[in-house]
Amino acid sequence: MLVAALLAALLLALGLAAFFAVAAARARRRHDQALGERGWLLERERQQAASGAVAAERARIARELHDIVSHNVSVMVVQAGAAREVLALSPSAVPPDVAAALAAVEGAGRDALKELRHLLGLLAPAADGADAADDDFAPQPGLDGLSRLVDRIAFAGLPVDVFISGDPKPLPAGIDTTAYRIIQEALTNALKHAQAARAEVSVRYTERSLRIEILDSGGPDRPRPPAGTGRGLLGLRQRVTVYGGDFDARRRFGGGFRVRARIPLDAP
Template identity: 65%
Template sequence: MIAAAVACVAAVVAAALGVALARARRGHRAALGERGWLLERERESAARTAVDAERARIAAELHDIVSHNVSLMVVQAGAAREVLSTLPEEAAAAMGAVEAAGRTTMTELRHLLGLLAPAQDGSEEPYAAATEPQPSLTRLGPLIDRFAFAGLPVEVRVSGDPRPLPAGIDVTAYRIIQEALTNALKHGDGGKVEVTVRYAEHALRVEVLDSGPSVFAAGTGGEAGPARAAAQPAVDGAGRGLLGLRERVGVYGGDFDARRRLGGGYRVRARLPLDRP
């Protein structure tokens, strides 16, 4: 009797343990499934965020490329029209610059748009393989020369100890100068522009001062010369460019300021930290 009772109790306990073990296994599988679902959702969210960030970057690059090159093309075409009958050689040189800027713009646009919609047969080459080197402060000279050729006098000052910069900060500093000079070319009246790049111990500082009347924010300004009058665009275009620069600088924890100067003209100033943790 006792042996039978013990065997019965053991059987009941074993059955209960089996049921508990099965429930535990089902709970574990359910927990794993839920965790996998959550991880998948997190991966999808991270992928969407990365796509949105990349699209914003491409949009900013498209604005920089189109605004810069098309502005140069408009100014050069206007200058060529003014001197076509009196200075044919200068007019031909200006039209050559227009053609070169147009070709550069189309090349850059083709590769940037290729990032958004690559060829189905995979024939589209990598962006970095077929284009010019990445914009950098080391290539500031050719940029200044293009604006000087377009009729914008630019003076450049570099202080501190120039040194290699993180790629993102280097490109951002170049774009700040490019955008500020483009707006000065479009909105200025021939006044001189001063570009200052200062390599401090813990930060890179960039400043662009336009000495002439400006319509960056006000929508009014001095009369532009004949060659620049045709290049006068809507004011909000410049605002979008400056907003994009502010966002770029913010990515690196820097400070950005763009405002009209009391004595006339416009000032664009940025500080990009070099030792951000």
């Protein structure tokens, strides 16, 4: 009887062990499956956020393109119209083809502005689906506004040292705005994410390119986007790529962050 009882107890223990082993294996599989689904959802959300950031940056680039191109075309239209009116004061001294050509230039310029406005509505529609108003297109910033940007950042709590080297020269409007946006985004990130103690901006003009570097000294550990993958950084990388340049953003050894960009000044 004793042997039978011991045998029954042993079988019961083995059965319970097998049951708990199977239950644990099932729980582990469910846990792994849940982690996999969560990781997939997080990756999907990250990709959607990145795509949204790129789309938003494209919309902003489209608006800046409108401002730059429409300004130049508007100047052409005004000049053509003024020249036509001046020539009309002495029509006998001017071949009729000249006045007709100026009128054609003026008309083509006005048509180009209308088409540009229409295309902008397709690339960057307003939230309510309406076309953007002319008042929405304020002059875009450039490196001539760098000192004001630095003053605002310093007032917010981040001292910034600025170094300009090389021979400063007038830049194409798009490159000028892109350079400003790179510095603006890097300093804003340093102020917002890193609480850096200090930052440094270097702008170097060379014969063939514009080189920009922004360094921050870092601060208390806080969540920050992985190097080169922040939403703003994705947009900047796209901007620089448009001009055939190079863009790099990464953490520095010993703390802090570094953003570098090289933008060719000749046509890509």
